[in-house]
Amino acid sequence: MQRPLLLLTNDDGINAPGILALMDAVRPLGDVLVVAPDSARSAQSNALTVTIPLRARKLREEEGLTVYECNGTPTDCTKLGLMQLADRRPSLILSGINHGSNTSISVIYSGTMGAALEACVDDIPAMGISHFSYRPNADMTRAKHYASVFARQLLLHGLPRFTCLNVNIPDLPMEKGVKICRQAAGYWSEEFTKRQDTAGHNYYWLGGEFVNCEPDAQDTDVWAVRNGYVSVVPVQTDMTNYPFMQELQKWKMEE
Amino acid sequence: MQRPLLLLTNDDGINAPGILALMDAVRPLGDVLVVAPDSARSAQSNALTVTIPLRARKLREEEGLTVYECNGTPTDCTKLGLMQLADRRPSLILSGINHGSNTSISVIYSGTMGAALEACVDDIPAMGISHFSYRPNADMTRAKHYASVFARQLLLHGLPRFTCLNVNIPDLPMEKGVKICRQAAGYWSEEFTKRQDTAGHNYYWLGGEFVNCEPDAQDTDVWAVRNGYVSVVPVQTDMTNYPFMQELQKWKMEE
Numbered sequence: 001m002q003r004p005l006l007l008l009t010n011d012d013g014i015n016a017p018g019i020l021a022l023m024d025a026v027r028p029l030g031d032v033l034v035v036a037p038d039s040a041r042s043a044q045s046n047a048l049t050v051t052i053p054l055r056a057r058k059l060r061e062e063e064g065l066t067v068y069e070c071n072g073t074p075t076d077c078t079k080l081g082l083m084q085l086a087d088r089r090p091s092l093i094l095s096g097i098n099h100g101s102n103t104s105i106s107v108i109y110s111g112t113m114g115a116a117l118e119a120c121v122d123d124i125p126a127m128g129i130s131h132f133s134y135r136p137n138a139d140m141t142r143a144k145h146y147a148s149v150f151a152r153q154l155l156l157h158g159l160p161r162f163t164c165l166n167v168n169i170p171d172l173p174m175e176k177g178v179k180i181c182r183q184a185a186g187y188w189s190e191e192f193t194k195r196q197d198t199a200g201h202n203y204y205w206l207g208g209e210f211v212n213c214e215p216d217a218q219d220t221d222v223w224a225v226r227n228g229y230v231s232v233v234p235v236q237t238d239m240t241n242y243p244f245m246q247e248l249q250k251w252k253m254e255e
Numbered sequence: 256m257q258r259p260l261l262l263l264t265n266d267d268g269i270n271a272p273g274i275l276a277l278m279d280a281v282r283p284l285g286d287v288l289v290v291a292p293d294s295a296r297s298a299q300s301n302a303l304t305v306t307i308p309l310r311a312r313k314l315r316e317e318e319g320l321t322v323y324e325c326n327g328t329p330t331d332c333t334k335l336g337l338m339q340l341a342d343r344r345p346s347l348i349l350s351g352i353n354h355g356s357n358t359s360i361s362v363i364y365s366g367t368m369g370a371a372l373e374a375c376v377d378d379i380p381a382m383g384i385s386h387f388s389y390r391p392n393a394d395m396t397r398a399k400h401y402a403s404v405f406a407r408q409l410l411l412h413g414l415p416r417f418t419c420l421n422v423n424i425p426d427l428p429m430e431k432g433v434k435i436c437r438q439a440a441g442y443w444s445e446e447f448t449k450r451q452d453t454a455g456h457n458y459y460w461l462g463g464e465f466v467n468c469e470p471d472a473q474d475t476d477v478w479a480v481r482n483g484y485v486s487v488v489p490v491q492t493d494m495t496n497y498p499f500m501q502e503l504q505k506w507k508m509e510e
Contacts, residue, residue, distance in 0.1 A: 045300035045330075046363045053450075053458035075300075075364075076461070083445050084459060105376060108301045108492055109330075121360060121442045146508075153506045162440060163496045178508040182495040185417060187376045190334050195308075203308035204339060206331070234503060236496035237363055240437040241418045241489040248489060251408045253401075253433040 003064070004030035004091035004155060007119075009077040010098065011111025013040045014059070014069040017136055018097035018143075022129070023065070025144040026094065026151050031064045033090070035081035037111075038069040042100075044111035046118065047073045054080055074115035082122055092154050093119035096167075097143045098130035103168050103221040104186035104212065107235060113166060117237060120164035125154045127165035132172075132225055143169040146178070146230050159234075166233045168221060174228035181231045184220035185213040258319070259285035259346035259410060262374075264332040265353065266366025268295045269314070269324040272391055273352035273398075277384070278320070280399035281349065281406050286319045288345070290336035292366075293324040297355075299366035301373065302328045309335055329370035337377055347409055348374035352398045353385035358423050358476040359441035359467065362490060368421055372492060375419035380409045382420035387427075387480055398424040401433070401485050414489075421488040423476060429483035436486045439475035440468040 006026055010019040014036040023032055035056065049072040060067035068085055070077050078093060095115040102110040112128040119126030127150055131143045150167055159165070166183075188208040195203055212222050224231035261281055265274040269291040278287055290311065304327040315322040323340055325332050333348060350370040357365040367383040374381030382405055386398045405422055414420070421438075443463040450458055467477050479486035 040306070043303040043305050045302045045369065047300045047302040047328075048298040048364055048461060050298050050461055051295070053460050054447075055456065055458050073302075079445050079461070080447065080459060084447050084449065105492060107494055108372060108376075109303055114300065117363060121363075122445075149508055153508060157506060160499065163499055180500050180503045182497065182500065183493050185493070190338050190377075192309075192335065192339050194339065201310065203310050204335060205308050206303060206305055206334070230508075232503065232508070234496040234499040235494045236499075237360060237494070238438050238440070239362055239490045239492070239494060241491035242437065244415065244418055244489040244491075245435050245437065248435045248487065251412060253404055253408060253485075253487070 005086060005088055006030045006032050007081045007086060007090040007093045008032060008034045009036050009074055009081065009095050009115045011037065011041045011044060011074045012099050013037050016099060018099050021140040021144050022094060022097050022147055025147040027064060029151055029155065030091065033081060033086055034067040035070055035077045035085055037074060037077060038071055041073050041111045043109045044073045044114060045109050046075050046114040049073055049076050056080060056085060074111040075118045078115045078118040090124055092151060093124050093126040094151060096129035097140060097147060100130065100134045101132045101168055101225065102128060102130040102166060103225055103231060104184040107166055107183060116164040120159065120162055121237060123161045125159040127154065127167055129167040131169045138171060162237045163234050166235045168225050168231045170225045170228055172228045176228040179224040179229035179231055181221040181224050181233050182219055183233050184217065184222040186222060187211055260341060260343055261285045261287050262336045262341060262345040262348045263287060263289045264291050264329055264336065264350050264370045266292065266296045266299060266329045267354050268292050271354060273354050276395040276399050277349060277352050277402055280402040282319060284406055284410065285346065288336060288341055289322040290325055290332045290340055292329060292332060293326055296328050296366045298364045299328045299369060300364050301330050301369040304328055304331050311335060311340060329366040330373045333370045333373040345379055347406060348379050348381040349406060351384035352395060352402060355385065355389045356387045356423055356480065357383060357385040357421060358480055358486060359439040362421055362438060371419040375414065375417055376492060378416045380414040382409065382422055384422040386424045393426060417492045418489050421490045423480050423486045425480045425483055427483045431483040434479040434484035434486055436476040436479050436488050437474055438488050439472065439477040441477060442466055
């Protein structure tokens with residue numbers, strides 16, 4: 001019997017420690033195909049490359065593992081891996097392990113989650129997995145453990161189309177297990193740094209700080225991870241605000 | 256009394272006819288600040304520019320109208336316009352008029368909607384508005400009419416934080432008015448075109464065709480626009496699949 005095929009990608013690029021950790025964690029579960037960006041593509045959301053052609057370069061091939069780098073976004077990597085590079089339909093698509101969190105509103109900007117969302121649009125069970133540390137040498141032992149746990153559960157249960165998982169691992173010493181959460185309401189309080197180049201023209205660096213709109217809500221991903229839990233949010237692509245449809249009926253739109 | 260400030264952006268770039276049409280449509284409603292990408296940024300989703308600095312160049316300044324081009328994504332344009340270029344807080348942020356539709360799953364890839372979503376994260380009433388024709392010389396009369404109608408309703412009613420509107424205008428002769436809808440379940444059936452360059456290396460162009468998973472559902476945006484209605488979907492940034500949280504409780508995640 002053929003082993004399941006697992007397609008892996010990320011947004012930190014093919015050389016990030018996080019994707020190596022993920023490969024390590026899930027190789028025992030099946031054949032692994034890695035298609036990851038050739039360099040960091042953070043905050044690429046669900047962006048697609050439409051103005052230049054995509055290319056993929058095979059970097060490694062051994063028993064049970066094939067690795068490509070791609071010049072596209074994380075979402076491109078999911079698509080190209082699935083449609084062109086895989087020799088059979090993947091059973092699972094995993095994105096990460098991201099260096100840094102993807103809780104709350106970050107889900108809409110995250111390239112890690114962009115790749116996982118694309119997978120669920122294509123009806124393949126998927127998760128994005130992120131670790132709450134930006135340090136390149138962060139200890140990923142716990143993240144690897146849960147990558148494997150969730151991958152096995154995903155192989156077992158599958159997911160409905162248009163839903164994937166967003167898993168975030170705290171960078172804290174305590175071990176409190178997994179908490180099923182909703183996405184916290186929050187935003188990045190944007191602070192651009194404005195500078196002038198040597199010709200006197202302004203330029204701007206995007207910075208900013210995360211603001212949690214509901215710090216006391218214990219059912220949210222932000223609360224969970226800040227309190228030592230592994231958070232898991234089922235994320236869907238339907239963004240309709242259903243209750244607000246009623247409200248809109250009152251507007252005068254036929255003038 | 257100061258007139259309201261309207262911040263406009265798009266993803267087709269500063270020279271697209273659609274944003275000129277939008278300027279035209281809403282200038283009577285207030286002062287207009289345009290901050291749009293310096294070239295086309297289609298399918299940029301909520302992508303942010305984090306590896307290079309942003310720049311903005313003032314192209315035009317006259318009574319009630321200031322126009323900048325920016326080297327970033329549509330989401331960058333919203334952020335930079337709001338935080339750095341506007342002289343006061345905008346009352347409204349409008350993105351479009353997009354050349355081509357943004358119904359169904361396109362909401363997760365669309366740069367037009369990325370800019371509008373960013374606005375609602377920043378608690379400013381916003382909409383993305385798209386026209387179902389890719390022809391650069393398409394007749395935008397109807398789209399302009401509804402841009403003005405919705406802009407006035409938005410100024411009047413506002414929107415809850417984290418919700419914006421996704422408005423799509425059909426390119427059909429019939430006039431059936433506005434329909435409040437949910438986002439249709441659908442996907443792009445991806446077909447890459449695989450070619451070889453002159454050195455014999457493969458490259459891939461992204462193509463594909465939209466597949467509507469529920470062609471008979473009359474409460475969806477795709478049905479509405481295909482049947483001559485202007486569709487409006489209230490779109491929210493909370494992507495949690497709430498019902499599925501119960502299902503996840505059954506999984507064994509503590510091994």
